[in-house]
Amino acid sequence: MSNVCCDFKFEQITPATSLQEIWDVFEPTLSIDPASEFYIQRTDPKLQKLTFDLKQTRNDLHTFLCGHLGSGKTTELNRLCCDTAIQEKYETVFLTAQNFGSEVVHLTHDALLVEICLALAEKGKECGMSASLTQELNNWGREVVTTFFHDEAVKAEVGAKGSVWLAFFKAQLSTRHEWKQEEKLRLEPRIQDLLGILNRMAQELKNTTGKKLLVIIDDLEKGESDAHKEMLTRLFQDNYDTLTQPRFSIIYTLPVYFRGLSSSRIPVDELYAFSAVRLYEREDKAMNRPPLSKDNEGYLLLRSFVEKRLQNPDAFFAEGALDELLRIGGGLFRETARAIHEAAYFALLRNAEKIELADTRKVFDQVKKEYQPLIRGKAINILKAVQASPEGWVDGVEPFLQSRAVVEYENGDLWLDLRHVLKEYVSGIQATP
Amino acid sequence: MTVSDGQDETTAIAVNIADQVENSLQADRPLFLIVYYEHEAVKVAFLGKIRQILNKRGVTPQTFSSGQRPEHGVGRLYPLLEDVAKNGAVALVTDLPHLPDSIDLDSSFLKYLNLHRDLIAKHHLRFVLFLHTADAERFISSAGDLWDFRHHTYWLAGSQETAKTSL
Numbered sequence: 001m002s003n004v005c006c007d008f009k010f011e012q013i014t015p016a017t018s019l020q021e022i023w024d025v026f027e028p029t030l031s032i033d034p035a036s037e038f039y040i041q042r043t044d045p046k047l048q049k050l051t052f053d054l055k056q057t058r059n060d061l062h063t064f065l066c067g068h069l070g071s072g073k074t075t076e077l078n079r080l081c082c083d084t085a086i087q088e089k090y091e092t093v094f095l096t097a098q099n100f101g102s103e104v105v106h107l108t109h110d111a112l113l114v115e116i117c118l119a120l121a122e123k124g125k126e127c128g129m130s131a132s133l134t135q136e137l138n139n140w141g142r143e144v145v146t147t148f149f150h151d152e153a154v155k156a157e158v159g160a161k162g163s164v165w166l167a168f169f170k171a172q173l174s175t176r177h178e179w180k181q182e183e184k185l186r187l188e189p190r191i192q193d194l195l196g197i198l199n200r201m202a203q204e205l206k207n208t209t210g211k212k213l214l215v216i217i218d219d220l221e222k223g224e225s226d227a228h229k230e231m232l233t234r235l236f237q238d239n240y241d242t243l244t245q246p247r248f249s250i251i252y253t254l255p256v257y258f259r260g261l262s263s264s265r266i267p268v269d270e271l272y273a274f275s276a277v278r279l280y281e282r283e284d285k286a287m288n289r290p291p292l293s294k295d296n297e298g299y300l301l302l303r304s305f306v307e308k309r310l311q312n313p314d315a316f317f318a319e320g321a322l323d324e325l326l327r328i329g330g331g332l333f334r335e336t337a338r339a340i341h342e343a344a345y346f347a348l349l350r351n352a353e354k355i356e357l358a359d360t361r362k363v364f365d366q367v368k369k370e371y372q373p374l375i376r377g378k379a380i381n382i383l384k385a386v387q388a389s390p391e392g393w394v395d396g397v398e399p400f401l402q403s404r405a406v407v408e409y410e411n412g413d414l415w416l417d418l419r420h421v422l423k424e425y426v427s428g429i430q431a432t433p
Numbered sequence: 434m435t436v437s438d439g440q441d442e443t444t445a446i447a448v449n450i451a452d453q454v455e456n457s458l459q460a461d462r463p464l465f466l467i468v469y470y471e472h473e474a475v476k477v478a479f480l481g482k483i484r485q486i487l488n489k490r491g492v493t494p495q496t497f498s499s500g501q502r503p504e505h506g507v508g509r510l511y512p513l514l515e516d517v518a519k520n521g522a523v524a525l526v527t528d529l530p531h532l533p534d535s536i537d538l539d540s541s542f543l544k545y546l547n548l549h550r551d552l553i554a555k556h557h558l559r560f561v562l563f564l565h566t567a568d569a570e571r572f573i574s575s576a577g578d579l580w581d582f583r584h585h586t587y588w589l590a591g592s593q594e595t596a597k598t599s600l
Contacts, residue, residue, distance in 0.1 A: 024460045029554035029582050069581055098548055105544070222578045223547065225540070334581065345585065349449070370586050373569035403577055 013038060015311040019353060022316060023344040025309045026337040028070075034079035040305045040333075043297060044274040047076060054214070054249065055085050062244040064236070064266050066221065066254035066273045068404060070334030073253055076274075077216050080251075090214035090249070091127075091205055093119050097219040105227035106173040109239035110191050113198060114141070114169065116215055116246070120201040127208045133201050140197060141165035144190050148172065148183065195245050202248040213248035221255040229398075232258070240265045256408055257398040275410040276331035277302050282415050286387065288423040292323055302326050302336060317355050324360040327420045328367060330407045339363050368421045371405050375426065383418055383426045392416030443475075446587045447483045450561060451490055453585065454523045457559055458492070464523070464559040465582050469566045470589040476563055479589055480525060483561075493522055499542060500528030507545045514558045524560040529568065538571050547576035554582070 010033035016022045032038045053061055067073050081092050093116075097104050100115055114137075121134040145165045146155045149172065157164055202213045220232070235243065236254065243252070258264060259273040277298040284290035292299055306322060307313040313322070325343055329336025339360075346359040375383065378396065385394040386406050392415050400406040406416050418426060450466060457464035470476040480496070487494045495517050497505040505513060510526070517524045530539040552558060564572055566588075573580050 020456070023456065024462060027462050028584065029463055029465075031554065069578060096551075098551055104548060223544075225544075225575055338584075342585065345453075366586065369588070370583075373566075374573055376570070399574065403573060403580075 010036070013309065015309055016316075017311045019316065019344050019347050019355070022310065022355075023341055023348060026341040026344065028334050028338040028341060030337070031078075032075060034075060035082050038308050039075070039079065040301060040308070042072065042076065042274070043301070046272045047274055050251075050272040051080065051083065051086075054080070055083075055089065057249075060212075060247055061249040061251075062246075062270060063249075063251050064254050064258070064271050065251055066256055066258045066271065068256045068276055068332055068407065069222070069402065070332050070404070071256075071274065071276055072333050073221075074218055075333075077218055077251065077253075081216070086214070089212060091123070091209045091211040092214045092216065093123050095119055095215065095217045097217065097222065101170050105223065105225065105231050106176065107231055107235065108173060108176055109235055109242045110187065110194060111170070111173055112217070112235065112243065113191070113194050113246075114166075116217075116250075117194065117198050117201065118166075119215070120198065120205065120213075124201060124205060124208075127205060129201070129204050129208055133197060133204060136197050136200075138162050138165065140190070140194055141169055144187070145169050145172070147186070147190075191242060195242070199247045202246065206248075214251070215246075215248065216251045218253050221253045221258075237263070237265050244270075255398075255402060257401050260393055260408075260414065275408045275414065277333075278409040278411055279326060279331050282390065282409070282411065282413075282417075285390075285392070285415070285417045288427065289327070289420070292327070298331065299326070302329070302331065305333060305336065306340060315354070318357060321355045321357055321360050324357065325355075325363065328360070328364055330404065330419045331409065332404060332407065335404060339367070342366060364421050367419075368425055371403075371419070371422055372425075374400070374403060374405055375422070375429070380426065380429060383422065386416055387418045387423060387426065390415065442590055443479055444482060446589065447479065447486050450483055450587070451486045451492070454487065454492055454559060455490060457557075458521060458523075461557060463518075463553045463557045463584075465553055465579075465584055466561045467580075467583050467586045468561055468563050468589060469569060469586065470563060471566050475589050476527070480527060480563075483525065487523065494525050495522055496525045496527055498527050500530045506530060507542050510546070511549050511552050511558070514560050515552070515556045517560070518556055518558050522559075524558075526560055526562045528563060529572075536567070538568050538575070540575055543572065543575040547579045550576075550579040550582050553579075 011030050013025045013030070016025045050063060050065070053063075065073060065077070077094070080086055081094060086092070095115060097107070100107060117137050121137060124133065141163070142165045145168045149155060149168060154168060205213055220235075232255065236252070236258070243250075256273075258266070259271055278296065279292050279299050279302065280290035281293055303322070303326070306326075310316060321343070325339040326336060328339040342363045343355045343359045346362045347355045350359075379400070382394055382396045383400065383405065386392040386397055386400070391413065392406070397406055397416065401408060401416070405419055405422060407419060408414060408416050446468070453464060453466065468479070470479070484494055497510060497513060499505045499510055514524050530542050531537060532539050
C-alpha cells in the first residue's frame with residue numbers, strides 16, 4: 001500500500017533557467033507535489049464538485065473518477081489527500097492497483113474488497129485498532145479458500161497459519177472464470193460476511209481516529225487489453241451494487257471511455273469525469289490545424305502549467321513555438337510535458353539556446369511516427385470517422401482514447417478529436433481492406 | 434548533446450543515447466528510451482557501438498535479455514534495473530520474450546512491465562529497450578501505460594549488409 005500523501009516522495013524542482021534545465025523539469029514521469037507552486041489549480045466543474053461533495057456530505061460517497069492517462073487524475077487525488085478540510089474530516093487510505101499482484105486483470109469484486117480490508121487492517125495497526133477484526137478477516141479467508149479448494153494438502157496448509165490463505169485466494173482468482181453458477185452462488189453470502197468485516201473495521205477506525213474513512217483506489221483504469229476491459233466490466237457493471245455497499249467513502253478510478261458507455265450502470269451523479277484541457281473550438285475540429293482559443297481558460301491553464309516551471313518563459317521559445325508544443329500535447333499534461341522535453345532535446349542537439357519552430361516540427365514528426373504502428377487496417381476508418389463527425393463518438397474508438405491517439409474534450413457537450421499530430425496523416429491515407 | 438558532422442546516423446543515435454544517459458545521471462532522473470530495429474544484425478552492431486561509447490564516458494552498461502534468459506523475465510527484470518540504477522549505470526534490454534513457437538510477444542511479460550512502470554519514476558530506473566518494429570503495435574497496445582513513460586524513441590535504419598560491414 002502506498003499512501004501518497006505520507007509515503008510518496010515528490011521530486012523537487014526549481015524553475016528552469018536553461019534549455020538543459022527545461023529538458024529536466026519537463027521529464028514526463030515527474031510527479032508534482034500538489035502543495036507546491038508548480039501545481040496547476042484545475043477548474044473542471046466535476047473536479048470542483050467532487051471536492052465540494054466530499055467536504056460537505058454527511059453520507060458515504062461512492063464515486064468514480066475517470067479521465068485520460070496522463071490527464072492529472074493521480075495529481076488530483078494527491079491534491080485531495082493533501083486538502084486540509086479533507087484531512088480534518090477523513091482518515092484517507094490510498095491504494096494503487098499496482099500493488100494488488102501481477103495479475104490484476106483477474107481482480108474480482110470480492111478480491112477488491114479483500115484488498116481494501118487488508119489496507120484497513122494495516123491502517124488499524126497504526127491507529128491502535130484491536131487485532132480481533134484482522135483475525136476475523138483471516139478466518140473469513142481460510143473459510144473461503146478451504147471451501148473452494150479441494151486439495152487436502154492446501155486445506156491443511158491454509159488452516160495452519162494466519163494469513164497463508166491470501167496467497168491461495170489470489171492464485172485462485174485466475175480460474176474464477178471457469179466457475180460454475182453454483183460456485184458463484186455459494187460465494188455470494190461470504191461476500192456479505194466480508195462487507196460486514198469491512199464495515200466493522202471502518203467503524204472502529206472512525207471510533208479510534210474520530211474521522212470518517214475515505215478509501216481511494218487508483219490505477220484501476222490502467223491497461224488496455226481485452227482482459228482489462230473484462231475486469232472493469234466484471235467489477236463496475238456486474239458487481240457495481242457490491243462495490244458501493246461499504247459504509248465509508250470510496251473513490252475508484254476508471255478509464256476515460258467509461259463515461260461514454262451507454263450501457264454503464266454507474267449513475268451520472270456518481271461519475272466525476274474530466275476531459276483533456278480544451279485548446280480550440282469544436283467547430284474547428286475538422287481543420288488539420290485548428291486556431292487556438294487564446295482567451296480561453298484551457299489555453300491559459302496549459303500556458304501557466306509550462307510557464308510556472310520556467311524562470312523566464314519568453315527567453316526559451318521562438319515566436320509560436322510554445323503554442324505549437326501545446327497543440328502537440330493535445331491538452332494533456334503528460335503529453336505536453338513530453339513535447340517540451342523533446343523540443344528541448346532537439347534544441348540542445350543543435351547547441352541552441354532557444355526552442356525554434358524547427359524543433360517543434362521534429363517533435364511533431366517524432367510523436368506522429370510513434371503512433372503510426374497503431375494506424376493500420378480498421379483503425380484508419382475509425383480515426384477518419386472520429387475526425388469527420390462533430391462529436392467523434394464512433395464504434396471502436398475506446399482503444400484510441402486509451403492510447404491518446406484520440407482525445408476527449410468538453411465544452412457543454414463531450415466531443416472527441418484526433419490528436420493534432422495525426423490529423424494530416426490520417427486524412428491522407430487510404431484504409432486497407 | 435551534439436552530433437558531429439560526418440557521423441553516420443546510427444553512430445549519431447548512439448551518441449545521443451549516451452548524452453541522454455549522462456544527462457539523466459547528472460540530474461538524477463529516470464530514463465526510458467525505446468530503440469526500434471528491423472534487422473537483428475543492425476541491432477547487434479548498434480549494441481557494440483553504444484557499449485563502446487558509454488564505456489569511453491565511464492558508464493558501464495549492463496545487458497539484459499528478457500527474451501533469451503528467464504532470469505531477466507517476469508518478476509526479475511525490475512529488481513535488476515533497480516540494481517543498475519543504484520550503481521549509477523544504464524541497462525540495455527536487448528529483447529522481449531515471445532510466446533513459444535509464435536511471433537507474438539509474451540503478454541504476461543508485457544503485463545508485468547506495464548503494471549510496475551511506476552518503479553521507473555520511483556527508483557529512477559535508466560534503461561534502453563530494443564524492440565523489433567513488427568512488435569511495436571503489440572507493445573503499445575499491451576503495455577500502453579509503460580509506453581506513456583518513454584522519454585524518446587529512436588529508429589535504427591540500415592540493412593543487414595550495412596551492419597555486417599560495420600561489424
